[in-house]
Amino acid sequence: MTDGTVSELIERSNRLGSDPRNTNYAGGNTSAKGSAVDPVTGGEVELLWVKGSGGDLGTLTESGLAVLRLDRMRALVDVYPGVEREDEMVAAFDFCLHGRGGAAPSIDTAMHGLVDAAHVDHLHPDSGIALATAADGEALTKECFGEKVVWVPWRRPGFQLGLDIAAIKAAHPQAVGCVLGGHGITAWGATSAECEANSLWMIRTAEEFLAARGKPDPFGAVVDGFGPLPEAERRARAAALAPVIRGLVSTDRPQVGHFTDTDVVLEFGSREKLAALAGLGTSCPDHFLRTKVRPLVLDLPATASLEEAVARLRELHAAYREEYAAYYQRHATAESPAMRGADPAIVLVPGVGMFSFGKDAQTARVAGEFYVNAINVMRGAEAVSTYAPIPEGEKFRIEYWTLEEAKLARMPKPKPLATRVALVTGGGSGIGKAIAQRLAAEGACVVVADLNTDAAAQVAAGIGGADVAVPVTVDVTSEEQIKAAFERAVLAFGGVDLVVNNAGLSISKPLLETTAADWDLQHDVMARGSFLVSREAARIMIDQGIGGDIIYIASKNGVFAGPNNLAYGATKADQAHQVRLLAAELGEHGIRVNGINPDGVVQGSGIFAAGWGAQRAAVYGVPEDQLGAFYAQRTLLKREVLPEHVANAVIALTTGDLSHTTGLHIPVDAGVAAAFLR
Incomplete structure (x- = not known):
């Protein structure tokens, strides 16, 4: 029975979680009850399989399930110390685990274990939360569903909520589910199929009710000047604002950003109720844990100048931080965790879109998705009633819940380049590819830039x-x-923190055979190209105000005078001096500029494969397939330089141990004495 029960649960969870109308990313949980053989006694034991803490229904696998003994789970009711100490019950779940127990049980485990139904779904559909956050949600729930769905007043997720729902189900045998005030929905069934059908019936019925019963324009009229800018203008404005906003919201800790300009966001930003509704904040705990208690809203029309918008954003950010600190002080107790940061996670810019932020790109993107969910919730609630989220104090109790703090403490330590955004030119092959891969492995978000679209x-x-x-x-x-x-x-x-100037090409010719076109091409790609890339990077880094790194992949040929190599060697020397010049100029902005001087990197190199390898092999009189070995033998260490060795140097320069180093060139050449720096 075990295999069938678990497989049905996984399949149901994946179907429900794959449709955003049913629940948000990583939101909600599902469960199934069944029996299995106890390996100790050899007898049958009743078990509960329930989605564990974290994870996502749409991608749930068996390893994401917590497995608990139902007899021990139900026995907790007899030792429950009351709502004031209900948090103690989470630790008690560990003593109910069967075998190794699987994933860590979530705070919602009691809801699934105590409700007398073989299968239970707890979901966060926009339509269900719209009813749950309506001022007269209880009456609307009855009007929408009749006697088949019961209203449950707001209660923070936990053991008591599980008891409440269990009691309601027992008292209403005709019910197939309930609407949890301010929160979401729960449905149940005797079979997995029946439970899923009941969940979907509740969600679709609520959608139809809101559509039929709702009034047009629930957010009010469009405000003059707050409508969407034309797409090209909108994206350009967003790109100009993004680094400034990212720098502001990284005041307490670095953040990665994401931009959204969907119709849902643009419509909300254009309406007269924007400020009032945004100021009320989100309601569902899954929402505000990711979006914070409320967003920052730019109160200028889209037609305002960029300079006006930036100046106002700085003022609003300072005010937001003061207001958030006051919110913390209003509700914090001696037992509350320290304030985690006062910067917004969501920034709404009318006519442009929404900027969302988090500890990595996925967290930032998902925060934006959750705020879109919240907009949909507000629309639904306002269409049939008045949006009335849970009280601010209740939000604080969840945001600064000791259980939430413990969950954050269990998160793995961030990688060295977490929150950093890197752009690598020539990233489609060879050295650039190795650098891009290594930067990502160390936690960076990477933009792979290359002339070759397919390679990038x-x-x-x-x-x-x-x-x-x-x-x-x-x-x-x-x-x-x-x-x-x-x-x-x-x-x-959201911005750029780390740029690697790696794009290049090589033409190996004697002086008298080097054409002006050869010279211009070499300098256009590497000397001029590096200058242009660094200039654009510096603009963004200065706007961000949080420093940055610019790395030049130069060459030992910028120092070593090799044969038949005038154009290439000269442009590499140009790059080498750009490092020194830019280090001197950009240091006041916290931007470090350093260079790396590799020897010839043959393996995986697009440059060598494009003819440079054959040319250099001819110069040295060796077969092309032996060029790497030839280069190695002329070094002091007798080792061939590979792309990953250059990538190692990039990591050494950017992960923090050399935080006070700028204007440096690091040789990665296995020891070419003629290229020693002096």
Whole structure:
């Protein structure tokens, strides 16, 4: 019976979780009860399989389930010390685990274990929360569902809520579920199919009710000047504002950003009730734990100048921090955890869109998705009633819950480059590819920039999804393409902190055979290209105000005078001096500029594969496939330099141990004496 029960639960969870109308990412939980053989006694034992703490219904697997003995779970009722000490029951769940127990039990475990139903779903659909947050939600619930769904007044998730729902189900045998005031819905059934059908019936019935019963324009009329800007203008304004906003919301700790300009967001930002509704904050605990108690809202029309918008955002941010600190002081007790940070997680800019922030790109994106859920909730509640979220004090009790603090404490330690956004030129192959991969492995969000569209896309896809890496096509000789690449970066991740100037090419010819076109091409791509990329990076980093790193992948040829190599060597020397010049100029902004001087990197190199390898092999009189070994033998260490060795140097310069180093060139050449720096 075990295998069938668990597989049905996983399949139901995945179906429910894959549709955003049913529940938000990582929101809600599902369960099933059944029996299995106790390996100790050999007898049957009743068990509860329930989604554990964290995880996502849409992608849930068996390892994400907590497994508990029902007899021990139900016995907790007899030792329950009351609502004032209900948090103690979470630790008690550990003593109910069966075998190794699987995932850690969540705060909602009691709801599933105590309700007398074989299958239970607890979900956060926008339609259900709209009824749950309506001022007259209890009456609307009865009007919408009749006697089949029962209203449960707001109560913080926990053991007592599980007891409440169990009692309500027992008292209303005709009911298939309940609406939890301010929170969401719970449904149940005798079979997995019946439970899923009841959940979907509640969600779709609520949707239909809101659509049929709701009034038009629940957010009020469009305010003059607050409507959406044309798309191109909107995206350009967003790209200009993103670094400024990211710098502001990183006052307490660095944040990664995400930009959203969907119709839902733009409509909400254009309406007369924007300020009032946004000021009430979200209601469902899953929402405000990710979006904070309320967003920051720019109170200027979209037609305001960029300078006006930036100045006002700075004022509003300072006011937000003061208001958040006051909110903390109003509700904190001696037992409350310390304030975690006073910066907003959501910033709404009318006519432009929404900026959301978090500890990584996924967290930032999901925070934005949750606020879209909240907008949908507010629309539904306002359409049939008045939006009335749970009280501010209740939000604080959850935001600064000791159980939530313990959950945060269990999170793994951040990687060295967590929250940093990197852009790597020439990232589609060789050194650039190795650098992009290593930066991502150390926690950075990476923009893989390359002239070769397919190569950039393949590298980005190999690193991970769009929450980790995105590709951009860029010719570094084009100011327009460079600007577009950085706009893509700031809209994807909020800004840029780390730029690697790696794009390049090589032409090996004697002086008399080197044409002006050869010279210009080498300098356009590397000397001019590095200058253009660094200039755009510096603009963004200065706007952010949180420092940054610019790394040049130069070459030992910028120091060593090799044969038949004038154009390449000269442009590498140009790059080497750009490092020194920019380090001197940008230091006051906390921007560090350093260089790396590799020896010839043959393996995986797009440059060598494009003809440079054959040319250099001919110069030295060795077979092309032996060029790497030849380079190795002329070094002091007799070792070939590989792309990952250059990537190692980038990591050494950017992960913090060399925080006071700028204007440096690090040789990665296995020891070429003629290229020693003097």
